Amino acid sequence: MTLKTPALTQQLLAWYDRHARDLPWRVPPHERKVGVVPDPYRVWLSEIMLQQTTVAAVKDYFTAFTAKWPKVEMLAEADADDVMKAWAGLGYYSRARNLKACAETVARDHGGRFPDTEEGLRALPGIGPYTAAAIAAIAFDQPAAVVDGNVERVMSRLRLIETPLPAAKPEIRAAMGELTPQERPGDFAQAVMDLGATICTPKRPACALCPWMEPCAARAAGVAETLPRKAAKTAKPTRTGAAFVLRRAGDGAVALRKRPPKGLLGGMAEVPGSEWAVDFDVASAVMQAPVAANWHKRSGSVGHTFTHFHLEVTVFTAELGAGDLPEGWWWSTLDALEGEALPTVMRKVIAHGLG
DNA sequence: TAGCCGTGGAC
DNA sequence: TGTCCAAGGCT
Numbered sequence: 001m002t003l004k005t006p007a008l009t010q011q012l013l014a015w016y017d018r019h020a021r022d023l024p025w026r027v028p029p030h031e032r033k034v035g036v037v038p039d040p041y042r043v044w045l046s047e048i049m050l051q052q053t054t055v056a057a058v059k060d061y062f063t064a065f066t067a068k069w070p071k072v073e074m075l076a077e078a079d080a081d082d083v084m085k086a087w088a089g090l091g092y093y094s095r096a097r098n099l100k101a102c103a104e105t106v107a108r109d110h111g112g113r114f115p116d117t118e119e120g121l122r123a124l125p126g127i128g129p130y131t132a133a134a135i136a137a138i139a140f141d142q143p144a145a146v147v148d149g150n151v152e153r154v155m156s157r158l159r160l161i162e163t164p165l166p167a168a169k170p171e172i173r174a175a176m177g178e179l180t181p182q183e184r185p186g187d188f189a190q191a192v193m194d195l196g197a198t199i200c201t202p203k204r205p206a207c208a209l210c211p212w213m214e215p216c217a218a219r220a221a222g223v224a225e226t227l228p229r230k231a232a233k234t235a236k237p238t239r240t241g242a243a244f245v246l247r248r249a250g251d252g253a254v255a256l257r258k259r260p261p262k263g264l265l266g267g268m269a270e271v272p273g274s275e276w277a278v279d280f281d282v283a284s285a286v287m288q289a290p291v292a293a294n295w296h297k298r299s300g301s302v303g304h305t306f307t308h309f310h311l312e313v314t315v316f317t318a319e320l321g322a323g324d325l326p327e328g329w330w331w332s333t334l335d336a337l338e339g340e341a342l343p344t345v346m347r348k349v350i351a352h353g354l355g
Numbered sequence: 356t357a358g359c360c361g362t363g364g365a366c
Numbered sequence: 367t368g369t370c371c372a373a374g375g376c377t
Binding site: 052057089090094308 | 356357365366
């Protein structure tokens with residue numbers, strides 16, 4: 001049997017036909033209607049990059065990745081360190097490790113083709129409930145209920161769901177499922193996300209421009225901007241630590257090492273440093289210097305905020321005239337630094353040390 | 356299940 | 367300046 005497409009769904013698809021955002025990874029609705037199908041590899045890559053990350057931040061990375069690795073087999077065969085270097089600055093670095101692992105699995109176990117079902121996609125590393133549904137709907141026309149932060153906001157307003165997140169998730173998923181059509185499920189999912197990104201925004205939603213203004217229960221009740229409700233967040237503690245910018249006499253190259261493969265900034269490059277702790281003693285920081293040298297403390301400090309704590313780093317600098325670096329460390333010339341797998345906090349630290 | 360896991364832009 | 371938060375996943 002064929003389910004009747006709800007009128008609400010048709011209204012939003014009509015809006016999407018006129019107002020879809022033009023994005024590098026998207027096949028626009030007018031092209032899909034004449035038979036153009038999206039490349040599942042590009043859909044997957046964009047969805048991984050877009051996890052908790054803004055469209056503006058993703059665009060250049062997506063362009064660089066698809067230029068360097070146009071097919072999933074090429075990414076599967078790429079050097080893991082090259083992938084981390086290309087991802088540097090985008091954040092959530094476990095995504096890059098899982099990206100590589102997923103590409104290898106698809107190439108080795110699936111003949112280079114992504115699974116076309118939610119269940120099959122969900123089994124791959126880095127693909128959770130949202131991403132599996134998004135790829136299934138957008139790349140394979142499966143009527144999956146795609147639920148991301150935009151959808152949570154739009155549905156909680158449209159249906160006046162006042163249960164706080166995350167307890168409201170099942171209710172929201174059901175609401176999205178009831179509206180998701182058999183035809184154009186991928187366009188519908190992207191339509192709801194575009195609506196959330198451009199009209200049904202977290203603050204000051206542009207209800208007057210919304211194709212769902214009339215049926216929106218939250219707007220009728222005058223509470224649209226207060227939804228979705230969320231549980232209170234815990235405060236971020238401040239950790240402190242020391243970092244050591246060791247420079248090679250002559251050319252000024254900087255000593256780098258690699259962080260452990262998992263955890264915070266896992267697998268990325270760093271300058272040597274102390275632990276980051278709430279009770280860190282800056283006065284004795286130089287005692288933890290990685291090598292004996294004439295260390296100088298730079299004035300001020302480097303501040304950086306992670307997901308769950310603030311960081312204040314005191315930077316020390318020294319010059320090394322002779323002697324080998326510890327095992328696994330390397331010198332990076334000033335020209336080479338830009339291409340290293342350095343997370344943003346480390347680029348700040350190095351800039352402070354060089355300044 | 357709630358904590359861990361980055362970054363930059365908007366306000 | 368501080369807070370929020372953006373196409374979440376993993377453990």
